[in-house]
Structure formats: C-alpha cells, structure tokens
Amino acid sequence: MKKKLAVVLLVVILAISLPCSEARAAEGITWRQSDTGIWGGDIRALAIDPQTPSTLYVGIYGGSGVFKSVDGGASWSAAGSGLAVPYILSLAIDPKAPSTLYAGTYGGGVYKSVDGGASWSAAGSGLPSAPIIRTLAIDPQTTSTLYAGTQWDGVYKSMDGGASWSAANTGLTARWINILEIDPRAPAKVYAGTAIGVFKSVNGGASWSAVNSGLTGTRINTLAIDPKKHSATLYAGTDLNGVFKSSNEGASWSAVNTGLTSNRIKALAIDPKAPSTLYAGTDAGVFKSVDGGANWSAANTGLTNFVKALAIDPQTPATLYAGIDEGVFKSVDGGANWSAANTGLKVSNINTLVIDPQAPLTLYAGTDGGGVFKSVDGGANWSAANTGLTNFVKALAIDPQTPSTLYAGVVGGGVFKSVNGGGTWTAASNGLTNLDIWALAIDPQTPSTLYAGTQWGGVFKSENGGTSWSAVNVGLPMTHVTTPAIDPKTPSTLYAATDGDGVFKSVDGGTSWSAANNGFPYAYVNTLAIDPQDPDTLYAGTWANGVLKSVDGGTSWNSASNGLTAFDNRTLAIDPQAPSTLYVGTDEGVFKSVDGGANWSAVNNGLTETRINTLVIDPQTPSTLYAGTEGGKVFKGQWSHSLFLPLVLR
Numbered sequence: 001m002k003k004k005l006a007v008v009l010l011v012v013i014l015a016i017s018l019p020c021s022e023a024r025a026a027e028g029i030t031w032r033q034s035d036t037g038i039w040g041g042d043i044r045a046l047a048i049d050p051q052t053p054s055t056l057y058v059g060i061y062g063g064s065g066v067f068k069s070v071d072g073g074a075s076w077s078a079a080g081s082g083l084a085v086p087y088i089l090s091l092a093i094d095p096k097a098p099s100t101l102y103a104g105t106y107g108g109g110v111y112k113s114v115d116g117g118a119s120w121s122a123a124g125s126g127l128p129s130a131p132i133i134r135t136l137a138i139d140p141q142t143t144s145t146l147y148a149g150t151q152w153d154g155v156y157k158s159m160d161g162g163a164s165w166s167a168a169n170t171g172l173t174a175r176w177i178n179i180l181e182i183d184p185r186a187p188a189k190v191y192a193g194t195a196i197g198v199f200k201s202v203n204g205g206a207s208w209s210a211v212n213s214g215l216t217g218t219r220i221n222t223l224a225i226d227p228k229k230h231s232a233t234l235y236a237g238t239d240l241n242g243v244f245k246s247s248n249e250g251a252s253w254s255a256v257n258t259g260l261t262s263n264r265i266k267a268l269a270i271d272p273k274a275p276s277t278l279y280a281g282t283d284a285g286v287f288k289s290v291d292g293g294a295n296w297s298a299a300n301t302g303l304t305n306f307v308k309a310l311a312i313d314p315q316t317p318a319t320l321y322a323g324i325d326e327g328v329f330k331s332v333d334g335g336a337n338w339s340a341a342n343t344g345l346k347v348s349n350i351n352t353l354v355i356d357p358q359a360p361l362t363l364y365a366g367t368d369g370g371g372v373f374k375s376v377d378g379g380a381n382w383s384a385a386n387t388g389l390t391n392f393v394k395a396l397a398i399d400p401q402t403p404s405t406l407y408a409g410v411v412g413g414g415v416f417k418s419v420n421g422g423g424t425w426t427a428a429s430n431g432l433t434n435l436d437i438w439a440l441a442i443d444p445q446t447p448s449t450l451y452a453g454t455q456w457g458g459v460f461k462s463e464n465g466g467t468s469w470s471a472v473n474v475g476l477p478m479t480h481v482t483t484p485a486i487d488p489k490t491p492s493t494l495y496a497a498t499d500g501d502g503v504f505k506s507v508d509g510g511t512s513w514s515a516a517n518n519g520f521p522y523a524y525v526n527t528l529a530i531d532p533q534d535p536d537t538l539y540a541g542t543w544a545n546g547v548l549k550s551v552d553g554g555t556s557w558n559s560a561s562n563g564l565t566a567f568d569n570r571t572l573a574i575d576p577q578a579p580s581t582l583y584v585g586t587d588e589g590v591f592k593s594v595d596g597g598a599n600w601s602a603v604n605n606g607l608t609e610t611r612i613n614t615l616v617i618d619p620q621t622p623s624t625l626y627a628g629t630e631g632g633k634v635f636k637g638q639w640s641h642s643l644f645l646p647l648v649l650r
Contacts, residue, residue: 043323059088073341079117104133123162149177193220217241237265281307299335350628366393385422409437453481516554560597585612
C-alpha cells in the first residue's frame with residue numbers, strides 16, 4: 001500500500017575471477033540492501049477477533065504474509081513467522097478460540113496459528129498438490145470443522161481443525177471457488193460462490209446443487225448471509241453484474257444495484273445488529289445500503305478505490321475496515337468518513353521495472369498500491385512519480401527512441417501515458433473494453449505501436465501512441481495474457497503468453513493468432529523472452545514446468561530447466577550482448593544460465609527476499625541487473641571479473 005515505503009535497494013554483486021569454464025563455476029551473487037523509498041501493497045483478506053474487535057489481521061499477497069493490529073488498526077506488526085508461502089488469499093478466525101486462525105495461501109495450502117499469529121505451521125494432509133486456497137469458512141458451532149475453497153480443485157473439508165482434509169465436490173460442477181459462506185443458524189447449509197454461479201449444500205458439503213435462478217452474472221466474488229435468526233436472505237456480489245439478493249436461501253435471485261456506479265463487487269459485509277444495512281466493496285470504493293440493497297450510495301470520503309476486503313466490528317458495527325491496494329482504511333461512522341490505518345504496515349509488491357535505454361541510471365518501478373516510483377541514480381534513491389496516475393501498476397513500457405515517454409498498465413484502470421519521464425500521467429484507454437492491464441509491449445522500430453495484454457480480454461493494439469486501442473484477438477482465446485513479446489527484427493511477429501492457454505503467435509501484427517504450443521506440457525506461462533540476435537530462439541517461464549525453449553519461432557518447445565528447482569518462474573531477462581546468458585526470477589530467487597538455458601544455477605547469496613516479480617538488465621552495461629520482489633524491495637547486482645565489490649549504500 002501506499003505511504004512511503006522504502007525501496008529496498010539491494011545490491012547484487014556478481015563476481016568472477018577465472019576464465020572460461022572455471023570462471024563459470026565460480027559465479028556468485030551477493031545482495032545488499034538500503035532503504036530509501038517505495039511503498040505499495042495488496043490486501044487480500046481482513047479478519048476481526050469477534051471477542052476482542054480491536055485485534056485484527058490482514059492477509060497480504062507477498063511480503064510478510066500476515067500483519068496484526070491490537071489497537072484497532074492504529075499500528076501493525078508482522079505476524080507471518082513460519083509462513084513458507086506468504087501469498088495470503090484468505091483468513092478465518094475460530095469464533096470460540098480467536099487465538100486460533102487459518103490462512104489460505106496461493107500455492108501453499110492452509111496454514112494454522114494457535115497463538116494469535118505469533119507462529120504458523122502448515123495444516124493439512126489430503127489437500128491437492130500446491131493448492132490455491134481462495135476462501136476459508138469455519139463452522140460457528142463446531143469450530144473444528146472448516147471448509148477450504150480452491151482455485152482449481154473445488155471444496156475441501158476438515159473435521160479436525162485442519163489436520164486432515166477430504167474433497168467435498170459431489171454435484172459441484174465448478175472447481176474455481178471464490179467464496180464459501182456457512183449459515184450461522186444451520187451450519188450444515190453451506191454456500192459456494194464460484195466462477196459459474198452459486199452452489200448450495202444442505203448436508204455439510206456431502207453434496208451440492210446449483211442455485212442460480214435469476215442470476216444474470218454468474219462469476220461470484222463474494223457472498224453474505226443475513227444473520228437474523230429466521231432470515232432466509234443472502235446476497236451475492238458478482239464480478240461484472242453488481243449485487244444480487246435472494247430471500248429464499250438461494251432458490252431465486254434478483255439484481256439490487258440502484259445507485260451502484262460500479263458493478264464489480266469484491267466484498268460484502270452486513271451490519272450484524274441492523275442487517276438491512278450492508279456495504280459493498282468495489283473497484284470504485286465502498287457503497288452503503290440501509291434498505292437491504294434496494295438503494296446504494298457511495299461511502300468513500302477519504303477513501304481511495306478498488307476495495308478488496310471489508311470487515312465490520314461485531315460489537316460496534318459503525319466501525320469498519322476496508323482493505324485496498326494502498327493498505328487498510330478505517331471508518332468509525334458507518335462509512336461516512338475514512339482514514340488510513342497503516343502505521344507499521346509494509347506491504348509492497350514491485351511488479352515491474354524498466355530502464356531508460358539512453359540513460360540507464362534512470363529507472364522506474366511499478367507497484368501494487370504505490371503507483372510508479374522513479375530513480376535517477378541507479379536505484380540508490382526513489383521518489384513517487386504518480387501525478388494523474390491510479391495506483392495498481394502491473395506493467396510499464398518505455399519508448400526506446402524517446403525515453404521520456406512512458407506507458408503504465410493499471411489493473412482496473414487501463415493504460416496511462418507520460419511524456420515527461422513520469423512527471424505527470426494522463427489516461428490513454430480509449431477503445432479498451434477491458435481495463436485490467438497486466439502487460440505492455442512497444443514496437444522497437446515504430447514506438448507509436450504498442451500492445452496491451454489484459455486479464456480475460458486478450459490483446460489490444462494501439463498504432464498512435466495509446467490515443468486509441470482496438471482488440472486484436474482473432475484466433476486468440478479471450479484469456480489472461482501475461483506477456484506480449486515482439487520480435488525485435490520483425491516487429492509484425494509477436495507472441496502472447498497466457499495464463500492457462502499456452503503461447504500464441506501472430507505474424508501479422510496481431511491481426512490473427514495461432515497456438516504455438518507443440519511440446520508444452522503445461523499451459524500456464526508467466527513470461528516470454530526473445531533472443532535479440534536470433535529471434536527464432538525464445539524462452540518461456542512457466543508455472544510448474546520450469547523454463548521451456550524454442551529455436552524455431554515457437555513451432556516446438558523443449559525443456560530448458562536443468563538445475564532449476566523453482567516452481568513458479570515469473571520473469572526472464574536476456575543479456576543483450578551475450579544472449580546465451582539469461583536470468584530467471586522465481587519464487588525461489590534468481591537463477592542464471594550461461595549456456596542458453598541448458599543449465600542453471602541459483603545466484604541468491606544475500607538475497608533476503610527470494611520471490612522475484614521482475615528482472616531487468618542495463619542495456620549498456622549488462623553486468624548490472626535489477627530485481628523487484630514481492631515484498632517491495634529492489635535489488636541491484638553488478639558483476640565484477642575479479643572480486644566482490646560492494647556498492648556504496650545510502
């Protein structure tokens with residue numbers, strides 16, 4: 001989240017002192033750190049102690065994983081000791097023993113703490129391999145019973161406090177579970193909000209049936225149940241179609257969206273003492289209804305947008321908390337006014353880094369919640385460069401011919417453009433029908449031509465420097481495009497890496513696409529890199545299958561992962577002067593290959609944060625590289641041919 005977090009500039013010092021093959025074996029990286037400037041963040045979950053509401057927890061996607069406050073959000077401290085996977089998507093507190101809590105992670109399953117977050121341990125045999133736990137729910141009457149909703153494997157149930165789990169998917173045709181809600185009055189009734197609608201179980205997950213009559217939006221992000229004793233009312237928040245209400249336990253639904261200016265609902269919360277009052281967290285902030293959803297009004301004074309989590313004080317419902325990309329905000333007057341509650345909360349993600357090709361000491365960092373930061377001294381110091389820019393910057397691209405021109409891809413905000421080196425930004429999204437921008441690429445020969453990769457909207461192209469855009473998706477599934485990559489010698493040839501559909505290739509500037517997946521064992525591709533001297537050679541960093549290499553322009557692929565132990569391979573960088581040297585940033589740090597991917601070795605000495613989101617190489621001095629991490633730090637590395645030489649840190 002936003003505030004001024006310190007970039008943590010860490011200095012890689014790569015050294016080599018021996019020639020040829022002996023020298024290769026001696027390669028190593030030492031990392032050092034200095035703090036001066038970046039804040040950002042990504043709050044995915046909020047949980048309040050029902051017995052002591054001044055105690056609350058936030059789940060962070062990255063960094064320390066969990067933070068805890070014991071003073072109602074006035075100050076926070078890290079509470080992630082023992083979390084081997086600090087990508088937290090969900091939290092749940094035992095209502096009878098609030099020192100016991102559970103955290104659902106991305107790729108690491110469920111973790112449990114029995115001491116209020118002081119320490120954590122993995123909970124659970126019986127879960128699938130590397131499960132993504134998007135939601136957790138605890139039976140309020142029998143708290144040893146809990147449910148986990150996964151991203152790919154449906155629902156799992158534990159009856160022994162997370163010690164063991166079993167699948168609970170009979171009748172559940174959806175396997176992507178966004179939210180689970182248990183009826184507090186009849187805990188055998190469980191509702192699942194999924195990617196294809198709402199499912200209901202009346203027997204504790206033993207079997208499920210769809211309950212979607214009247215739901216015109218079936219991608220369900222959140223559910224909320226009226227807590228009144230005899231109520232049959234529940235609400236569903238959808239991804240694109242607003243809020244729906246059911247007064248008969250899901251048998252039928254109707255839209256309740258009057259006054260909502262955003263229909264992308266990420267969170268719902270009901271006042272436990274006055275259940276006709278409820279709140280919706282959206283990409284346009286918080287909305288409030290006092291008549292059971294019949295009418296809504298914005299409740300955003302002092303609050304910035306894109307609310308992903310909401311929590312209400314169960315004892316004092318006028319006090320509520322919102323988790324957004326910039327941290328935690330608190331209201332003590334039922335949402336009328338909000339103020340930041342972030343002291344001590346350091347939760348930054350560095351999503352992307354770019355270097356000025358003409359002045360390599362100038363670089364830019366795109367963050368979760370903190371927008372763009374700029375350094376003009378090789379990363380020693382940073383300052384915010386956000387005027388006119390919204391916050392969740394997933395992608396940056398710099399004009400190679402006019403480096404003062406930059407583009408930023410914003411999740412939920414589209415594309416922004418700066419023509420003065422990040423001094424000011426203006427929206428450049430005309431024609432974009434999908435504003436979730438995850439990747440950008442610029443034609444190196446004609447920089448007014450650029451491409452934007454979106455989440456679930458495919459690829460968009462601009463031929464006038466972002467003034468207007470049009471979709472270029474013929475032959476391309478409307479998928480999550482993680483990386484567009486352009487052939488540097490023939491820019492009409494480009495590739496799109498996708499999260500679930502493999503690699504696609506276009507030879508006509510995006511007009512048409514065809515799959516380029518022969519030899520791909522797995523379809524989840526995080527990143528692509530093209531050899532600048534031989535564009536038929538390209539590399540793909542994948543989730544779960546290492547690095548793959550093609551030497552025929554994507555016609556066929558082969559594994560290039562010997563020595564690479566990481567599961568999640570997120571970013572690739574190729575030495576522009578010696579393209580057989582390349583780096584991959586992973587969930588286990590940085591790996592280096594000096595033989596075109598045939599062999600890899602870890603280069604992590606001193607790297608205190610090993611979850612790497614982005615890598616860039618200085619184009620003029622390729623021995624200098626930068627790594628941006630999940631925890632909000634930037635590391636800088638320099639290769640010496642004789643000895644380790646630490647850089648002066650400020």
